[in-house]
Amino acid sequence: MMVATATVRAVNGLTARWAGVSDGATAFSAAGVWSLLAHLADGAGGAARAELAEALGLAPEQAADAARQLLATMSSMQGLETALGLWTKRTLELREEWEAGLSADTHGVLTGDPDADRRALDAWTMKRTGGLIDRMPVTLTKDTELVLANALAMRTKWLMPFHETVLETAYEPWAAKPMLGLWRSSSVLDRIGVADTPAGHVTELKVLGHNALDVHLLLGEEGMTPGRVLGAGVDILAGRCALVPGPRLPHGDVGPGLRVEKVRCTRPEPPSLDVTTVAYDMRASHDLLKLHRLFGLTTVRDTSRGHFPGISGFPLAIGSAGQSTMAKFGALGFEAAAVTAFGAVGGGMPDLRHVTTRISAAFDRPFGFLALHRHTRLVLAAGWVTDPLPFPEHDGEDEW
Numbered sequence: 001m002m003v004a005t006a007t008v009r010a011v012n013g014l015t016a017r018w019a020g021v022s023d024g025a026t027a028f029s030a031a032g033v034w035s036l037l038a039h040l041a042d043g044a045g046g047a048a049r050a051e052l053a054e055a056l057g058l059a060p061e062q063a064a065d066a067a068r069q070l071l072a073t074m075s076s077m078q079g080l081e082t083a084l085g086l087w088t089k090r091t092l093e094l095r096e097e098w099e100a101g102l103s104a105d106t107h108g109v110l111t112g113d114p115d116a117d118r119r120a121l122d123a124w125t126m127k128r129t130g131g132l133i134d135r136m137p138v139t140l141t142k143d144t145e146l147v148l149a150n151a152l153a154m155r156t157k158w159l160m161p162f163h164e165t166v167l168e169t170a171y172e173p174w175a176a177k178p179m180l181g182l183w184r185s186s187s188v189l190d191r192i193g194v195a196d197t198p199a200g201h202v203t204e205l206k207v208l209g210h211n212a213l214d215v216h217l218l219l220g221e222e223g224m225t226p227g228r229v230l231g232a233g234v235d236i237l238a239g240r241c242a243l244v245p246g247p248r249l250p251h252g253d254v255g256p257g258l259r260v261e262k263v264r265c266t267r268p269e270p271p272s273l274d275v276t277t278v279a280y281d282m283r284a285s286h287d288l289l290k291l292h293r294l295f296g297l298t299t300v301r302d303t304s305r306g307h308f309p310g311i312s313g314f315p316l317a318i319g320s321a322g323q324s325t326m327a328k329f330g331a332l333g334f335e336a337a338a339v340t341a342f343g344a345v346g347g348g349m350p351d352l353r354h355v356t357t358r359i360s361a362a363f364d365r366p367f368g369f370l371a372l373h374r375h376t377r378l379v380l381a382a383g384w385v386t387d388p389l390p391f392p393e394h395d396g397e398d399e400w
Helices: 005-020 029-042 044-058 060-076 097-099 114-126 227-237 286-297
Strands: 027-029 082-090 106-110 146-157 163-166 180-186 192-198 201-207 213-220 244-247 252-255 256-265 272-278 278-288 318-329 333-344 354-362 367-373 380-387
Touching: 005 044, 005 060, 005 227, 005 286, 005 380, 027 278, 027 318, 029 044, 029 060, 029 097, 029 146, 029 286, 029 318, 029 333, 029 380, 044 060, 060 082, 082 114, 106 318, 114 146, 114 333, 146 354, 146 380, 163 333, 192 227, 192 318, 201 227, 201 252, 213 227, 227 367, 278 286, 278 380, 286 318, 318 367, 318 380, 333 380
Parallel strands: 082 106, 272 354
Antiparallel strands: 027 380, 082 146, 146 333, 163 180, 180 272, 192 201, 192 244, 201 213, 213 367, 252 256, 256 354, 278 318, 318 333, 367 380
16 A cells, blocks of 8 residues: 555645744654544544644545555555554443544553553553654543554665764864764765755755665755755655756855865766765654644643544543654664654875866754655654764764
8 A cells, every 4th residue: 555645745744844843953753643643633523623634734534544544655664663552441432433444553451540551651662663762752640541652663774874983064063072973975976956945045965775764964054944944855855846966066165065076186086975964863852732733733632522523422632742753863874763642631296187076065064854765755754953973982883
């Protein structure tokens, strides 16, 4: 089962809108939220149903099928693990049609003991993310009737690894102490490109993984906000912003952090793309109810009445909604995870007779990233990097 283009567009649209309200270092997964919102919309009524549909960018009657297709497609991707979980009190009767449409990997029982239930939910989180995240971001009380959760974990190794080095940068916050830089050189110039967006120019670097899970690094003009840079990345994926690839770039400083020049060499050499970036390991937690308008959760927060007649005859409202996310970018590969839950409640003078083209790209100040599936162009995780890893004081084996 392949996810529909309209669903990819809707999920990536939520990614762009979430980025637009983000400020500073962050990592998040709209894909993890979207499928849960879709199932909630399928069972919602009244104003809640309309708000959730607007957040989804899809009609509510199409939501459940789209969510199933999305999860099925994600489950078939190499290097990506995803799961949907549902836990309910024994006394809560669910509508058969809604429950049958979930395709949940787990349907557990809430005992009403918050400590025991917490242990069970955290164990599921650990198992489904391979230990990358150890706690489910949901508030549990004795009044919690239902928990709906999604977990995803992606891992990829680069087709061409980086070399670790000390980062050289003029960006003062990063220059204050040695940072763990990553460098590599290749002759594949079309991995880099520059887009002229309404908010400014953005340099995009595609870092390809061996299992079709890639990471696109995005460096905007100085002063561009994280939302504008990441939004431009989504527009580039959708073809809404034209990207000039490396082989077609003119000489000179052609984009943020990007320079193309002719260089002399002692022997014939192919053109080269030299890339400098940084290693990072970041975690973020999000209270989705604080962004209730973004996610269509405004009405469903009202606990004085029920909003999901298609889920249960028992009145249900959303008492908590959160996401925990991590992303790690290193010399050999990348890994990311997100759990989303809704709770209801050289030297010398050489003979330089030859000339070649060299493209130099430096992601040496804050930048964005999109982690995505190459073939569907579905964004699985996104973020903004402000705190690279420090350069290690001693040599050690890479953990990848």
